[in-house]
Amino acid sequence: MSNQSKMKVYQEVLNEIRRYIEDRQLQDGDRIPSERELSEQLNASRSSIREALRAIELLGLIETRHGEGTFLRTYKPYQSVELLSTFVLTEANTKDELTDVQFMLEQLCLRELSQKESLELTSIEQMVSDHEAVHTTIFIQLFNLLGNQLLLKIWHLVVSFNQTIDQQRSNQLTIQPFLKAFINRQFDKALNYHMMMYDSTE
Amino acid sequence: MSNQSKMKVYQEVLNEIRRYIEDRQLQDGDRIPSERELSEQLNASRSSIREALRAIELLGLIETRHGEGTFLRTYKPYQSVELLSTFVLTEANTKDELTDVQFMLEQLCLRELSQKESLELTSIEQMVSDHEAVHTTIFIQLFNLLGNQLLLKIWHLVVSFNQTIDQQRSNQLTIQPFLKAFINRQFDKALNYHMMMYDSTE
DNA sequence: TTGCGTTAGTGGTCAGACCATTATGAAAAA
DNA sequence: TTTTTCATAATGGTCTGACCACTAACGCAA
Numbered sequence: 389m390s391n392q393s394k395m396k397v398y399q400e401v402l403n404e405i406r407r408y409i410e411d412r413q414l415q416d417g418d419r420i421p422s423e424r425e426l427s428e429q430l431n432a433s434r435s436s437i438r439e440a441l442r443a444i445e446l447l448g449l450i451e452t453r454h455g456e457g458t459f460l461r462t463y464k465p466y467q468s469v470e471l472l473s474t475f476v477l478t479e480a481n482t483k484d485e486l487t488d489v490q491f492m493l494e495q496l497c498l499r500e501l502s503q504k505e506s507l508e509l510t511s512i513e514q515m516v517s518d519h520e521a522v523h524t525t526i527f528i529q530l531f532n533l534l535g536n537q538l539l540l541k542i543w544h545l546v547v548s549f550n551q552t553i554d555q556q557r558s559n560q561l562t563i564q565p566f567l568k569a570f571i572n573r574q575f576d577k578a579l580n581y582h583m584m585m586y587d588s589t590e
Numbered sequence: 591m592s593n594q595s596k597m598k599v600y601q602e603v604l605n606e607i608r609r610y611i612e613d614r615q616l617q618d619g620d621r622i623p624s625e626r627e628l629s630e631q632l633n634a635s636r637s638s639i640r641e642a643l644r645a646i647e648l649l650g651l652i653e654t655r656h657g658e659g660t661f662l663r664t665y666k667p668y669q670s671v672e673l674l675s676t677f678v679l680t681e682a683n684t685k686d687e688l689t690d691v692q693f694m695l696e697q698l699c700l701r702e703l704s705q706k707e708s709l710e711l712t713s714i715e716q717m718v719s720d721h722e723a724v725h726t727t728i729f730i731q732l733f734n735l736l737g738n739q740l741l742l743k744i745w746h747l748v749v750s751f752n753q754t755i756d757q758q759r760s761n762q763l764t765i766q767p768f769l770k771a772f773i774n775r776q777f778d779k780a781l782n783y784h785m786m787m788y789d790s791t792e
Numbered sequence: 793t794t795g796c797g798t799t800a801g802t803g804g805t806c807a808g809a810c811c812a813t814t815a816t817g818a819a820a821a822a
Numbered sequence: 823t824t825t826t827t828c829a830t831a832a833t834g835g836t837c838t839g840a841c842c843a844c845t846a847a848c849g850c851a852a
Binding site: 398402406409435438439440442443444445446447449482485486488489492496500536537538539541542545546549 | 600604637640641642644645646647648649665666670671673674676677678687688690691694695698702738739740741744748
């Protein structure tokens with residue numbers, strides 16, 4: 389490995405793998421070269437390759453199948469969940485910041501939606517009748533309605549971190565009125581209900 | 591390693607380390623046993639120990655110092671967020687989405703600031719006289735004023751990805767009035783100027 | 793054609809070696 | 823005595839090579 393900078397080899401490997409994925413526009417389910425191939429191509433020992441792979445595996449970015457290979461995987465944070473929860477709990481600041489950001493992003497989403505003229509509400513309306521609808525599910529739909537995939541990803545990332553330390557945020561008592569207000573385009577009312585979700589649990 | 595379940599060794603090691611920290615109530619800066627000690631105590635090879643340690647190092651939970659040892663470190667999600675962003679932001683995001691998100695985050699920041707009663711504006715006021723002040727610099731200050739480091743980090747990441755394709759967004763003609771309006775707490779006016787920065791270049 | 797066993801490729805794990813860096817303490821110098 | 827110097831031990835960083843376990847693919851036999 390070109391170890392020019394004093395960066396560790398496994399860090400460099402990380403970058404190389406990322407670049408590899410980027411260049412080839414790999415997507416969910418696509419295969420990554422075998423550890424031995426990477427070892428040869430990147431001129432690093434298999435140990436170092438593995439250190440990098442194990443790290444991104446723990447992050448939830450890849451999936452490893454014994455005897456088959458290593459595969460890209462859409463980010464599912466639940467690998468690191470338990471792990472982080474033990475550590476993060478102590479840091480009150482961090483927890484608050486996470487919650488705040490999640491709240492602000494959701495509020496942002498609602499505000500943006502309120503300025504759209506036409507909204508395709510069928511998916512939302514379905515959830516009113518579905519009493520199992522959860523906070524996360526709902527906002528996935530709402531962010532989808534906005535159409536900005538990047539914002540959805542960012543929000544989803546924040547949520548996943550937040551879920552490690554915090555619990556189910558809203559109950560049916562606030563969710564149903566919230567949804568109904570939103571569908572009727574009473575956005576101020578919806579924003580109020582949304583705020584209540586965070587007030588009640590904090 | 592007891593490898594009873596088909597869980598990988600490095601996963602078990604992860605749990606053991608977590609338990610170790612928990613039992614002893616270790617805190618920021620405390621030392622973790624050396625790789626060789628852990629290897630012996632947990633009955634696992636040093637490679638497996640290292641795979642586990644590298645993983646949590648990447649998460650930002652520990653810090654490693656060559657020749658000294660491995661130390662616990664207060665967890666801040668910034669590192670993980672940054673790492674994940676390189677994977678998440680890279681994926682097929684259109685330039686428009688990046689710009690939109692940047693704009694929305696800045697707007698969010700301004701809105702939040704407008705609701706604060708007291709603002710420490712000295713740092714902002716300095717920039718009015720400093721005619722070299724740049725869009726990025728200004729908003730770093732503004733996000734700092736908000737106080738949420740995570741939001742700043744997210745915005746900054748978006749900007750850094752955006753700058754690769756887009757350049758200097760605002761010129762002095764819009765920046766100066768924007769700053770003055772903000773300082774005088776004319777937030778609606780400031781928001782307008784902010785919008786103009788994006789209108790003119792799009 | 794169908795079924796089965798061999799085989800090659802892959803990840804999982806280990807042991808041991810060597811290097812680079814740091815801390816420590818003993819010996820030498822002041 | 824105090825300070826400096828330097829050898830030594832301990833630590834992380836990296837590599838090599840080996841072996842096991844699992845999977846898929848291929849070819850041969852029924």
